[in-house]
Amino acid sequence: MTDVQRPPLTGDERTQLIGWLDLQRSFVRMKCAGLSEEDAHRKVVPTSPLMTPAGLVAHLRWNEYSWFQLNVMGVPDTGQTPWAEGGHPDAEMLVDDVPIAQLLDEYDAECARSNETIAGLSLDTVEQGPYAGKGEAASLRYVLCHMIEETARHVGHLDIIRELIDGATGYTKLG
Template sequence: MPPAWDERTQLTTFLDYVRATARAKCEELSDEDARKAPLPGSPLMTLSGLVNHLRWVEYYWFRVVFLGEEDEGPWTDEDPDREMRIAVDFPLSRLLDEYAAETARHNELIAAHALDTKARRGRGDAEPVDLRWILLHLIEETARHNGHIDILRELADGRTGD
């Protein structure tokens, strides 16, 4: 690791790291195990659901909030967690491929904008945040869900790791 990285390099390196960690925790996992919801109080908490959630949460923050695009996510007012629910209908490899494609697109977007660039939309009544805030939020969100993924993976087949 270099003695000093600029802020953009720090943020993008950590975001890429937590993304790669989520994917690595799913290596060699069967579709059946990826669809299991072993926590009785959390029926939507599956590895497939978490991977799909990470994909769609990036879409939401980068494309809907930051760029101001129309929200075409899978969620609805009646089913706000639909991305978690429908994930079990798809092979894990497809979900991981879609997540990788979305993150590659977002890396291009990050590279094309200054960290101080304000999002085109606020969330609810809040003022729009800048790209720096979105990157920090996605690092936090992805790292938090990596903990969930780690637990679910250990419950599925005993595999543990970084």
């Protein structure tokens, strides 16, 4: 087990939000630790065959990119994302041929990039991307809260899937 730290009890709002998001992000790698390639791509939820550890890691990676790069910063999608008009709505989860180590490294890199991207932004910064023009734009504060929720929800999925695969349960000692 790995020791991970919760955000400080008296940290400011930014420290709390990023700290809680980083904590949830750390659980993604932790829940995938020691999985074989076969198990990382194993389909154990019959009604959701794309919900594998590998598929969830890829999904979370592209959510990081979508929310922080495309939406908050307004970086144009020049074809680098897995989504295409008329394509599969969950194309980011179609990763049967991608090693779990690669997916985890890409996720970690995207999380670091997200943190770098927002480091100098006010929590009141509003998104500049394509969704900003389709109604009320979200603040960075909202996006961080959403990403905590999104990541924690999928960490819960990883927890259940991991237990179904090999019986492994739990997380770690929290400081």
